[in-house]
Amino acid sequence: xxxxxxxxxxxxxxxxxxxxxYGFLILVIIHSIGVISSFWGMDAVSMIEPMKLRxxxxxxxxxxxxxxxxxxxxxxxxxxxxxFDDSKNxxxxxxxxxxxNAAYVRDSLLSSFIVSFFTYWxxxxxxxxxxxxxxxxxISRDPSGLSYYQSGMQSYISNYFxxxxxxxxxxxxxxxxxxxxxxMVGALACFSVAVSFFGIKIRALVFxxxxxxxxxVGFVGDFLGxxxxxxxxxxxxxxxxxPKNDLFLLVLFVTLAAACIASxxxxxxxxxx
Amino acid sequence: xxxxxxxxxxxxxxxxxxxxxxIYAFWGRKSHTDKFGDLTDDIYNSSKEEESMxxxxxxxxxxxxxxxxxxxxxIKLWEEVLPQSPYIITCTVIEGQEPAFGGVRxxxxxxxxxxxxxxxxxxxxxxxxxxWLLRQDGEKxxxxxxxxxxxKPGEKYLLFLSDHLQVSEEVYGDTYEMDGFAIAPVxxxxxxxxxxxxSSDSYVSYKDVRDNEVxxxxxxDLKIYLDFKKKLFEEYPFN
Numbered sequence: 001x002x003x004x005x006x007x008x009x010x011x012x013x014x015x016x017x018x019x020x021x022y023g024f025l026i027l028v029i030i031h032s033i034g035v036i037s038s039f040w041g042m043d044a045v046s047m048i049e050p051m052k053l054r055x056x057x058x059x060x061x062x063x064x065x066x067x068x069x070x071x072x073x074x075x076x077x078x079x080x081x082x083x084f085d086d087s088k089n090x091x092x093x094x095x096x097x098x099x100x101n102a103a104y105v106r107d108s109l110l111s112s113f114i115v116s117f118f119t120y121w122x123x124x125x126x127x128x129x130x131x132x133x134x135x136x137x138x139i140s141r142d143p144s145g146l147s148y149y150q151s152g153m154q155s156y157i158s159n160y161f162x163x164x165x166x167x168x169x170x171x172x173x174x175x176x177x178x179x180x181x182x183x184m185v186g187a188l189a190c191f192s193v194a195v196s197f198f199g200i201k202i203r204a205l206v207f208x209x210x211x212x213x214x215x216x217v218g219f220v221g222d223f224l225g226x227x228x229x230x231x232x233x234x235x236x237x238x239x240x241x242x243p244k245n246d247l248f249l250l251v252l253f254v255t256l257a258a259a260c261i262a263s264x265x266x267x268x269x270x271x272x273x
Numbered sequence: 274x275x276x277x278x279x280x281x282x283x284x285x286x287x288x289x290x291x292x293x294x295x296i297y298a299f300w301g302r303k304s305h306t307d308k309f310g311d312l313t314d315d316i317y318n319s320s321k322e323e324e325s326m327x328x329x330x331x332x333x334x335x336x337x338x339x340x341x342x343x344x345x346x347x348i349k350l351w352e353e354v355l356p357q358s359p360y361i362i363t364c365t366v367i368e369g370q371e372p373a374f375g376g377v378r379x380x381x382x383x384x385x386x387x388x389x390x391x392x393x394x395x396x397x398x399x400x401x402x403x404x405w406l407l408r409q410d411g412e413k414x415x416x417x418x419x420x421x422x423x424x425k426p427g428e429k430y431l432l433f434l435s436d437h438l439q440v441s442e443e444v445y446g447d448t449y450e451m452d453g454f455a456i457a458p459v460x461x462x463x464x465x466x467x468x469x470x471x472s473s474d475s476y477v478s479y480k481d482v483r484d485n486e487v488x489x490x491x492x493x494d495l496k497i498y499l500d501f502k503k504k505l506f507e508e509y510p511f512n
Contacts, residue, residue, distance in 0.1 A: 138373065
């Protein structure tokens with residue numbers, strides 16, 4: 001346990017984690033202030049559903065588009081380089097000697113997952129909290145101007161990610177969505193660490209496995225004609241109308257987790273000292 | 274500075290900013306107004322005796338009068354399609370129109386089901402119309418309920434509903450909608466004096482027409498409408 005906490009602290013206390021965490025936090029704070037200010041003093045009849053005003057769902061905002069485009073990189077940057085950096089400055093040899101090889105591998109994978117998860121989860125959950133306090137969801141309309149009573153709206157909603165939860169609890173839906181994406185970010189960071197155990201020598205190549213998974217799954221889905229989108233962008237834009245499959249993300253997560261566990265078992269057995 | 278001290282300072286600064294942001298958010302919510310809600314509180318809760326009270330409170334509420342020439346063609350269409358409406362009911366209003374989920378809804382209690390499977394006397398349902406709109410422009414609130422006055426609690430109506438909305442009942446309630454005709458297919462079981470006010474545009478101050486049932490800008494159109502309503506009530510009387 002002590003070795004895990006030590007490893008967790010090492011992974012969390014890095015410049016990249018701080019950079020991404022505070023980057024997200026500053027964006028969320030500035031965006032929330034902007035939303036609150038723009039609706040300041042407005043009447044109930046002009047309200048828009050607050051959960052759809054979050055920074056990750058404003059398709060007209062250039063920052064949102066950049067965030068979505070950079071998502072695979074932002075998933076890896078905070079903690080995906082933890083093993084690469086350790087192996088470069090040979091810190092891993094010291095920790096392996098002290099805690100054991102298997103413990104180091106396990107702790108590296110787990111800590112990269114946990115740190116990446118919270119780097120994403122905390123700022124975006126904070127945004128949900130702020131906007132829930134700032135605006136009343138019950139009287140609000142969709143940003144398109146459509147009311148939820150309008151005929152096309154309900155069938156459009158059924159294409160949302162976790163549509164059933166959205167129909168009954170929009171705020172819980174937003175929280176679940178952020179949690180799922182934080183889990184995916186954690187799994188992708190963990191996956192990049194798991195692959196880097198096999199000896200990636202060039203820093204930029206640490207991104208490669210994640211890019212291959214994220215874009216590869218999208219291309220394969222398009223090629224096979226699955227009937228639902230496998231492009232991560234449409235899942236990230238949770239209120240998008242492309243047909244989605246909630247099970248698809250679960251399968252992707254289980255596959256990534258299995259790959260991380262397999263890499264962990266293989267590398268834990270290898271003698272690195 | 275030690276690592277622990279730096280971390281504590283970081284957390285304290287962060288918590289202060291977040292607390293400030295929540296206060297700002299709460300303050301922002303407090304700044305929101307509900308002009309329509311404030312006005313309708315008066316309208317829905319005023320009794321007949323109070324109706325002679327000062328109506329200057331309605332200075333900022335505007336309604337729309339039906340332009341000339343619409344009603345003739347509409348009634349030809351109504352004569353054909355209204356009897357085929359999936360749901361025809363007589364009801365008493367429980368809650369007047371209010372904004373909800375980006376639209377406008379009212380709550381009614383069913384008195385008689387003339388037509389419609391799944392509905393029975395005593396059921397309480399929400400009704401909505403895609404064309405019911407509320408607009409705010411500064412201090413002014415524009416009510417566009419398709420040339421009808423607000424449905425007030427206690428009033429009895431004949432309604433022609435087109436669809437049972439497939440929405441979560443837990444969230445939206447049991448909701449039925451009516452077709453978006455140029456004039457809402459909502460008929461009050463009461464004879465009112467319907468004033469016509471001269472106006473450069475279609476909008477007139479609510480205080481001038483507060484007791485109307487419908488808003489027309491031409492006397493002949495109003496007569497056509499009321500004649501049609503009379504025929505409807507012979508077919509669908511209030512029991």
